[in-house]
Amino acid sequence: MKSSSLQKRLGLGLTLGMTLLWLGGTVGAWLVVQHELNEAFDSALEETAQRILPLAVLEISNREAPREAQHIATLKMHKEYLTYLVRDAEGEILMQSHDANPKIFNKRPREGFSTTQKYRLYGASALRNTVFIEIAEPLNHRREAAREALFALLLPLLALIPICLLGTWLFVRISLRSVLAYRHAVEARGVGDLSPIKVTRLPAEIDPLADAVNHLLGRLRKALEAERSFTANSAHELRTPLAATLAQIQRLRHEAPEGPLQVRAAKIENSLRELARLSEKLMQLAKAEGGGLLSEAPQDLIPLLAHVVDEWNHSSGQRIALHLPSEASVYSAIDPDAFAILLRNLVENALKHGAADQPVEVSLTDQALLRVVNGGPPVPEAVLQHLTERFVRGNSEASGSGLGLAIAKTIVQGVGASMTLVSPATGRGEGFEVNVQFCKHAAR
Template sequence: MPQTKSPRSLFGELLDWMLAPLLVIWPVGVLLTWGVAQDLARRPYDRELGAAAQGLADQVQMRRDAQQALSLSAESLSLMRIEDDDQVLFQVLGPRGELLAGDARLALPVGVAPHSGPPLLRNEQLQGEALRVATLWRRASTDRPGWITIQVAETTGKRQRMASDIVKGVLLPQFVLLPLAALLGWLALVQGLRPLKALSERIRHREADDLSPIPEREAPEEILPLVRATNELLARREQAAQLQQQFLANAAHQLKTPLAGLRTQAELAGRALRSGQASAAELAQSFAQIANGSQRAAHMVNQLLALARADASAPLALEPVDLVDLARDVTQDFVPQALERRIDLGFDGPESPQLAVQGQRWQLVELLRNLVDNALRYTPRGGEVTVRVSEDPFGQVVVLQVEDSGPGIAPEARERVFQPFYRQLGTGVDGSGLGLTIAGQIAERHGTRIELDDARERRGPDTLPGARFTLRLPATPWPGGPGREA
């Protein structure tokens, strides 16, 4: 059984984003602090070590036999000790590298030629112990070549202790400050998210049918876009609920008439049969009226179901649809009805190339069937209805048109004809008033709309301008390339 993923906590994520940088930066800060502490601890002791080497160099004297001699006074020896808790070593080498005084274990600096100047400071290892060494050179004499090398070294114990004291002085307060910062961050998040929690509580305690907008003044600025989007959704849901209630009321009212007629005709036929006074012709007429009424009721129910399907909120399963083939098939289906009404029903479209669009085939069929049915209903006997499929000159749009020679639709009524149960007065046409509503909603689901205008110019009161319904859909390449399937 698959486990459902638990919802993410906004509080936890914000707290993580606050604490994670601290946990990452803190070790880096420790390393940087240790480096700075080492430098701070090294500087004063390096100055003392350099001064000791300089003082030792000042004790070197030239004797008359051209040999160097080293005499150390009590003051110089005190300088050499520097600190009692660190070991101090020194070394004096003659021009030929001979040991004049001190410890022979101290190594010379590598890759550095003798020169005059300030002491050279470096780190060394002696028998596994770290040393800090100061080296300087003095010329043997003014008239003889060669350099005297003077080195003073000390262990680094006091340096490390001083660096550790600096690090402790910096880091120990942080062990108190970091938990305190985490606690303050936690409290700040609790306080900052309190308005969001209060808002969610108010929404949770709403009634199921309460679709009123959420007051924006009660929401923090950061979630205003979410509140506004929610209010837009609530407004759409409220509008949909109102439309649904209106639709159900209209549907009940519209179905009441044919059902009442069926009941009346059935009662009259039954009464006539019981009395035995009705002729066969009268009974046949009553049964014919019952059949017509039931047919109208069934037609209305089918259109109500089609309207519900067209108004569904599920996304369309789009596929390439050959609009030429679809329009030709729908036109052929209405040929018997057109012949019965003596209407010239024609199809105008290309013969061989396919004009494909992205859509849902059954919905496009339903759209066209309603347009053709509407045209046949409003076209007088002897009139014309034409279904036309064409392509715009640039090949980007496929145009579907249904044109009739009926009375047309006045410009001020062209928006209302797509509303449920709307019918033009004075036409005497029987219908449910849902066909154009279904067609309009299917067009909207396909990202377009149905355009309505006159089929021909209005030249006088006796001229029937007709109506032209136009649907434009983006063209799409047919799978497998151009050409008709066999």
């Protein structure tokens, strides 16, 4: 399962939380605003009724026919939000605003506030409950005012959400800068680098984890150093007694008469030679795992390659075909001794397991790609995937320890290069190919 970014989770979570809080605050503020608007509108209704009622009473009293209904003319045609009726106690209309609809009012006048399906009403009386006024206001007017107040509260949120997301993301990124630096420090570590990771100002929640990782690296480094030291010392200590024993068994072969004794001595000599080669391989493996694979200055690979191939041609009867790049120099940061060990193991593997009647092709390109190709039957895919493991050998009957490609892979990983195995070889129907892509450097 793919892990999610802490920065992403914090940014989205904080933004979502702030948005929900803002929405909750907006709803609460809107309810308060709606309540206050209703109070203000009700107060306006009551104040309007108390202002109009004395004027209406005076107008009715001065008429020649007080009981005759009268429409109040408007100075300018407009839509009235507030309409009113002035009636007597029996409900007869004495006066009404120009846009008033009697159907929306109560059948009998009443005092105080009342609400119908579409209107909010307020009634008041004068002259000892003989003249009544009722003022009606559409509820849509109030709802429209409430909606506008809600939109006024919500619209800033649309602009604040991206601003909040960006601000939260920047704040979290700045806060996690030391954690990101720690991650980059861990990712930049090479295969053989087990030194403590030093990153300052880590958060208090991450600092114990970093200390635990450094303690683990320290324990692992000590364990690996002990293992490498044991391997290297054992292989080194075996070289002298093996050489002495091999010399003695060779002398015994020459002094022994023809017969079973000489045959047994030859078998012992071959076994001792294999043991000596295994000891040499173990020393190479210890060097490959022990670091020191990178040089302080970039090295030209062409003379190193030519020198190692020349040595092998002298010992293998000119079976190696060397192809050098068109450039005069190809530089890489690998240590010369490590490059020699790498190349010797690849060439030895090709000579041992390749077809004896075909040359081994060794080439280096301008882009620092090393290729070692040998003939022979193709290697099955299932076997090819495990050839770089220790003590794993292919289907060849040739003798060997199964450490050559494992040593090569360890060196390649230690210098930050890449190695691929291909079978059949590129452009062929058979054979085996090893490609090592070094990091090319400019000459100093």
